[in-house]
Structure formats: structure tokens, C-alpha cells
Amino acid sequence: MGFFESLFGGRRDQSAQVAKQRLATVLVDDRYKLTPEMKEQMKADIAAVLARYLPTVDPDQIEVAILRGEDADMLKADIPLRRGEG
Amino acid sequence: MGRVITITSGKGGVGKTTTTANLGTALAMQGSKVAVIDADIGLRNLDVVMGLENRIVYDLVDVIEGRARLRQALIKDKRLPELCLLPAAQTRDKDAVSPEQMIDLTDQLRAEFDYVLVDSPAGIEGGFRNAISGADQVIIVTTPEVSAVRDADRIVGLVEAAEKGPPSLIVNRIKTRLVNRGEMLSVEDVLELLAINLIGIVPDDETIVTATNRGEAAVYDQNSLAGRAFLNIGRRLAGEEVPFLGLQDNQGVLDRLLGMFGRRRT
Numbered sequence: 001m002g003f004f005e006s007l008f009g010g011r012r013d014q015s016a017q018v019a020k021q022r023l024a025t026v027l028v029d030d031r032y033k034l035t036p037e038m039k040e041q042m043k044a045d046i047a048a049v050l051a052r053y054l055p056t057v058d059p060d061q062i063e064v065a066i067l068r069g070e071d072a073d074m075l076k077a078d079i080p081l082r083r084g085e086g
Numbered sequence: 087m088g089r090v091i092t093i094t095s096g097k098g099g100v101g102k103t104t105t106t107a108n109l110g111t112a113l114a115m116q117g118s119k120v121a122v123i124d125a126d127i128g129l130r131n132l133d134v135v136m137g138l139e140n141r142i143v144y145d146l147v148d149v150i151e152g153r154a155r156l157r158q159a160l161i162k163d164k165r166l167p168e169l170c171l172l173p174a175a176q177t178r179d180k181d182a183v184s185p186e187q188m189i190d191l192t193d194q195l196r197a198e199f200d201y202v203l204v205d206s207p208a209g210i211e212g213g214f215r216n217a218i219s220g221a222d223q224v225i226i227v228t229t230p231e232v233s234a235v236r237d238a239d240r241i242v243g244l245v246e247a248a249e250k251g252p253p254s255l256i257v258n259r260i261k262t263r264l265v266n267r268g269e270m271l272s273v274e275d276v277l278e279l280l281a282i283n284l285i286g287i288v289p290d291d292e293t294i295v296t297a298t299n300r301g302e303a304a305v306y307d308q309n310s311l312a313g314r315a316f317l318n319i320g321r322r323l324a325g326e327e328v329p330f331l332g333l334q335d336n337q338g339v340l341d342r343l344l345g346m347f348g349r350r351r352t
Contacts, residue, residue, distance in 0.1 A: 016271050020278075024279060026236060027235075030236070
């Protein structure tokens, strides 16, 4: 996570921190009108495209999130690859 | 020409009406001519919060439908002759008024008052749209709770889409002890999430309950922390630089946050 998490995270790992993280996700998803269902579909589609190049992508392991940035927001996708099957 | 400022929130019960009453009083105490409008048609409340419920003869809908002149419907405050209330109709609903009529009404008031404060209904429908239609500036009130912050973010988007300029934020009912224990969102957290300008921090304060019971603004009470916070917001609205209450020890962090996030977002 970013600068603010490192700034405040150590001091507040309690319910306020949980609230903040949940809100950070839901606000940006609201703003982009991104439903949980659409996120699941996006993960499946990403996996389907990548499978043409990387057969070791596991669709169930993909995580996508939109992160609020100062100048632009970022779509972040974590796409783990299974080792030793390439 | 006066400024029209709408106080809104999305979620109900976060303190819009209390904020409107106290800011109106604070601005009038500074010597400005102030009109406060209750735009919550059908759920009239600003009158009881200000202790003026027994003086109502005409209301906003009477003015719009031509049964009363604006001057007849405006109720003078008990203490401050330069503070007036235009009450909401109690027996009608939000559809009794159109955005164009609200713009016309606020334009008439703008000509005679330094500040016109519009107390918006909760929600994002017609009543809210009417309330912001004539606004030069929008103030969003939130509390440090997930539901209120989420709704506030929705309002930020709608205010920007309506081209009302960047809204300002009041974080209401902060409980410092809970924040210090990490069990309540801090002002910094809320600012980081909403990314709009901060104009006020109001502590959770029992004097608001007692003042409202009596129909008196908390800004009259020297011992009310919330009252002092509202007085400070009034001074900031008038363009003064006033440090934020209770955050002096944390000023460096807050200033940095304001610098990073206190601007219009993309």
C-alpha cells in the first residue's frame, strides 16, 4: 500500500483502518460503476486473453482493484503464475 | 451581490440542519445579512432548530406559488435582526418546486443578503437537485462513518457533474477519544477518501443537543466546542484563515494532506 497506509497503518490497525480500506475500495468502485460481478467477469476475461500467451495463469488467483491516484486512477491487477508448468 | 451556499450530505441525520442554523447565526454575528432557506419541503425542521416555529405565517411554496411576497414570508431571528429564515412548506412535497423556481428565489435573496444558506434535504433526488440549483458554493456535511462518507462521495460526484465547482467539506461529530484509539475514521482519513477541501471540523458535543432542545444556536454558548467550530467555519467562509480546532498538535500532517488532496480531483 501507499504512503498514507505506511504513515497511519502502524498507529491504527483497528476498526478505523478497516473502515478506511473498505471505503477506499467501495468509493472507487462506485465511481467507476464497477460491480462485484463485473470484477469477476473482468478477471475471467483477463485470464482468457492471457491464456493465449501464458497457459500458467490461474483465473481464481487474479485480483483486480482500482487505486485512487493524485493525477490518474490506476487499475491494478495481480496475476500470479503457476510455477513449473511453463 | 450575496453568495448562495447550499449545505447538503446525501445521508440523513449527519447534521445539515444544525450546521445551517449555526453557520447562519455565526455569519450574522459577524455582521453579515443572512437568509437561511429550509429546502426540505414536507419535512420542515430548520424552524424548530432555530426556535422560530411559532412565527411562521407563509412558507417557501407560498412564495413560489404567489400567495405571499418574499418579504412577507421571511421570519426575523429572535436575537439577530440581520438573520432571516424562509421556512419549508410542511404540507407539500418536493415536487411543488422546480430548479428554475429555486434559482429565481435565490437570485431574489442574493440581491438583498450577503449570504443565502440553503438547507438541503437528504438524498440525491429532486429535493437535493432543487437545493443545489441556485448555489454558488456547496458544503457537504459528513460524519466519520462508512455510510455517511460513502454517501458524501456520491454527492461530490453529483455536485461536480452539476458544475457547481469543488465542494467544501465539514466533518461533523468527531469523537477525538475514539479517533485516538483507532476506532473512528479521523479527519485525515475522511479527507484522503473524499479528496475535497476541508472547511470545518466539528467535535461531537452534547451542547448541540441542549441548544437544539431550546431552539438556540450553539454558537451563542461560549462553552460549546461545536459552537466554536461553527464560528470558525463562518470566519473561513468570509475568507479568513483560521486554524482547525484541536488539531494544532497535528498541524503538519494535516497541512500536508490538505496540500495533496485539497484540490479538485479529476
